[in-house]
Amino acid sequence: MEAKKKSQANEKKEEERAALLEIWKYAFAFQPLAVLKCAIELQISETVERHGGSIALPDLSTALRCSPSALHRIMRYLIHHGFFQQTPTIPHQESSLCYTQTPLSRLLSKDGMAPFILLQSSPAELVSWHGLSRRVSANGVDSAARGGDAWERAAADPDHNKLINDAMASHARFAMSAIIDQHPEVFQGITSLVDVGGGDGTALRTLVKACPWVRGVNYDRPQVVSVAPLCHGVDQVGGDMFEMVPKGDAVFLMWVLHNWSDEECIRILRNCMGVIPKNKGKVIIVEAVVKEGEGEDEFSKIHLALDMVMIAHMEKGKERTFKEWEYLLNEAGFTKYTVKDSWNIVSVIEAYP
Ligand SMILES: C[S@@+](CC[C@H](N)C(=O)[O-])C[C@H]1O[C@@H](n2cnc3c(N)ncnc32)[C@H](O)[C@@H]1O
The missing domain is CATH 3.40.50.150 (Vaccinia Virus protein VP39)
Structure with a gap:
């Protein structure tokens, strides 16, 4: 009886934990749209394309006249959501980062969505x-x-x-x-x-x-x-x-x-x-x-x-x-x-x- 009660309590705790994790998604649900608008206004997709489909962070920040560190964070967010890929994937080496397009990032152009x-x-x-x-x-x-x-x-x-x-x-x-x-x-x-x-x-x-x-x-x-x-x-x-x-x-x-x-x-x-x-x-x-x-x-x-x-x-x-x-x-x-x-x-x- 005691064991059953404990397992039910644990189950409830787990459900509450999952719900709390889920609600954060909604608390920031406006963000993806805002970040995509930012990427479109900066013309990141077109710029990567103009550079032959692959561009290093310093070149991208020069081309877009953006602060490399803010741009790096925007790109990190976009990459996490499937827009663009980066190579190499070694953390803490911002200057050697190179970005390439994905099918999703190509849709951020004016001929896309x-x-x-x-x-x-x-x-x-x-x-x-x-x-x-x-x-x-x-x-x-x-x-x-x-x-x-x-x-x-x-x-x-x-x-x-x-x-x-x-x-x-x-x-x-x-x-x-x-x-x-x-x-x-x-x-x-x-x-x-x-x-x-x-x-x-x-x-x-x-x-x-x-x-x-x-x-x-x-x-x-x-x-x-x-x-x-x-x-x-x-x-x-x-x-x-x-x-x-x-x-x-x-x-x-x-x-x-x-x-x-x-x-x-x-x-x-x-x-x-x-x-x-x-x-x-x-x-x-x-x-x-x-x-x-x-x-x-x-x-x-x-x-x-x-x-x-x-x-x-x-x-x-x-x-x-x-x-x-x-x-x-x-x-x-x-x-x-x-x-x-x-x-x-x-x-x-x-x-x-
Ligand atoms: C959601 S848009 C769809 C446009 C287009 N069919 C498409 O799918 O790309 C609805 C269109 O209905 C047009 N519309 C609204 N009222 C109308 C009317 N009374 N007579 C003719 N077109 C109208 C709008 O100007 C708009 O272009």
């Missing part, structure tokens, strides 16, 4: 996180008090508009390449594709390059398309998807519906269904499909994080489970749909009239 990280760590986005509890407890969200919804705020601030468009483009490049690579059949037989809420047109530019038989219409708010890069095969059209959607063989919606409420999504989807051919048209939705409980997978943490982004930054947006997607598609009047997973955080839902 740097623009996305810069958006997430921008002061305007951080302000929203400070108001998360208010937004959860508020009965209805007063977007007017925040200067309009996310897109109205972007329209009023060209620098923030650029941060958003660049961030979306960085995700679009990876997501679109993954979809074309894994599911090329999605675009077979399509000669004209309308990307609704297409941002700066990166998804269509990637598609037209890979599938030159497709002509694209990039449809977004005027403030977005007016600064989008021009590309052969892609027309830029400004407008409001709640009012009208341009005609095409198919409509593409990536990371658009998750910004809106169910009622708003149904309106958008009906507008999209109205402009595609009844017999052979389709709406291609690229979004997270949240898996719960036993169905959770390697993307679940990111899906749940994205869902928190929706509460913090969007008025009524949310990430949806398959059941929630089914509800929207049925309500909008689609008769058939399929879901394809990709190695990216988004799945492809093809919906037919």
Whole structure:
């Protein structure tokens, strides 16, 4: 009896010790984002690349005009988290340290995920996180008090508009390449594709390059398309998807519906269904499909994080489970749909009239 009590007490102590260790992770959870922002602003990844992929600490600190000891500590932190590698691995020999890239550190460049990280760590986005509890407890969200919804705020601030468009483009490049690579059949037989809420047109530019038989219409708010890069095969059209959607063989919606409420999504989807051919048209939705409980997978943490982004930054947006997607598609009047997973955080839902 005594031995059993002792073992239970030890078990409880061990659980408490593990919990205390775990909570430190959360106490400093903001740090990785801050350190990545620092690495991106200093252009560490690009600098290592410019030096042939390997650079000694003194050369790196000269190139970046940084104090070697602070830079060494930043690099030590980054290396611990899998960004960059160092050689030799002998401690206390700072001057002989040489840094090389890893697959993760390469993503800190502007062609990687740097623009996305810069958006997430921008002061305007951080302000929203400070108001998360208010937004959860508020009965209805007063977007007017925040200067309009996310897109109205972007329209009023060209620098923030650029941060958003660049961030979306960085995700679009990876997501679109993954979809074309894994599911090329999605675009077979399509000669004209309308990307609704297409941002700066990166998804269509990637598609037209890979599938030159497709002509694209990039449809977004005027403030977005007016600064989008021009590309052969892609027309830029400004407008409001709640009012009208341009005609095409198919409509593409990536990371658009998750910004809106169910009622708003149904309106958008009906507008999209109205402009595609009844017999052979389709709406291609690229979004997270949240898996719960036993169905959770390697993307679940990111899906749940994205869902928190929706509460913090969007008025009524949310990430949806398959059941929630089914509800929207049925309500909008689609008769058939399929879901394809990709190695990216988004799945492809093809919906037919
Ligand atoms: C999260 S971003 C996604 C951009 C792009 N589809 C991508 O995945 O890179 C949502 C886009 O919806 C656009 N949007 C918001 N309201 C819109 C409206 N009423 N009509 C057309 N586009 C709109 C925004 O300007 C923004 O570019």
